[in-house]
Amino acid sequence: MPAKLLTSTALAGLIAAGAATTAAAEIEVSAYGGYQTSPHSRIDGTLPGGGDFSELIGWDGDSFAAPPYYGARVTVWGENNWGWGVELTHAKVYGADETALFDRLEFSDGHNIITVNYTKRWPGQWNQFTPYVGAGIGIALPHVDAQPAGGGTRTFGYQLTGPAARLTAGASYELNDRWSVFSEYQFTWSDNKVDLDGGGNLETRIITNSVNVGVSYSF
Numbered sequence: 001m002p003a004k005l006l007t008s009t010a011l012a013g014l015i016a017a018g019a020a021t022t023a024a025a026e027i028e029v030s031a032y033g034g035y036q037t038s039p040h041s042r043i044d045g046t047l048p049g050g051g052d053f054s055e056l057i058g059w060d061g062d063s064f065a066a067p068p069y070y071g072a073r074v075t076v077w078g079e080n081n082w083g084w085g086v087e088l089t090h091a092k093v094y095g096a097d098e099t100a101l102f103d104r105l106e107f108s109d110g111h112n113i114i115t116v117n118y119t120k121r122w123p124g125q126w127n128q129f130t131p132y133v134g135a136g137i138g139i140a141l142p143h144v145d146a147q148p149a150g151g152g153t154r155t156f157g158y159q160l161t162g163p164a165a166r167l168t169a170g171a172s173y174e175l176n177d178r179w180s181v182f183s184e185y186q187f188t189w190s191d192n193k194v195d196l197d198g199g200g201n202l203e204t205r206i207i208t209n210s211v212n213v214g215v216s217y218s219f
Contacts, residue, residue: 001124001170026077028085032214036069038093041204047101047148048198057105058096059206067092067109071186071212073117081121087136087166088205089188091208097105103149112208113188114138116172126171130180134168140190146202153198161192172216185209209210 038059046052061101063069073087090112115136124132140161147154170184187209194202 007219012025015109016037020210023164026218028075028077028083028216028218030075030214030216031070031072031074032184032212033040033070033215034063034210034212035061035070035209036063036091036208038091038208039207041206043099043101043105043202043204045194045196045202046155046200047146048196048200049084050200053101055099057095057099060096061129061208062094063210071214073198075117075119077121081123083117083119083121085117085119085138087113087115087185088119088120089166089208089210091210093206093208100183101149102146103151104145104147105147107206108145109143110206111140111190112158113140113166113190113208115166116166117148117166117168119168121172128174129171130174131171132169132184135188136166138164138166138167138211140164140192142194144194146194148196154198155194155197159194164188170212178218178219181215182212183215184212184214185210191214195213 013207042056044054055152071089075083075085077083090110092108092110097139117134117136119134121132122132143158146154167187172180174180190206
């Protein structure tokens, strides 16, 4: 899994650089789980044995099945309650059974979305509640598990598949000066081009909608 290791190293370096350059700022570390779905999308491409295809398929999220849906982010808050940071969401999508082209088609470990975010918050608006909105752009790094119908070569592994973006809106509740809990709605979009083992490719646009619940620690 070298791609995953490389991305984790890059994220760690970015977080460290942000912390070093904003030593006087507030740093917030958040983790969350939740319920995530994904609407239908079209898959297009070429099968390993030759032959183009195009099909509209459904996606299942199975948020609580192992490995579960989850996410984490680091936000560095600056002046006027604007913040920037990085976020990883481990989303999951499973191709529904109606596809006739693939015996297996899933991004289940997971459909990883990594973005650099910009966020605005409004502390003290509703007593201890703080509403916030955010947006981010980045990459999709899914774990591809695809096998064409009829026992073709199975593609299994992490791939950098294309650009991604996210939108977030939620509110946090302050427990004390360090800890808070939050709930939010999050939308992600990614444009994915997958290389299939044995030749061929697959392209699809994946959208996720999720309701997240999590906890944050600030220092």
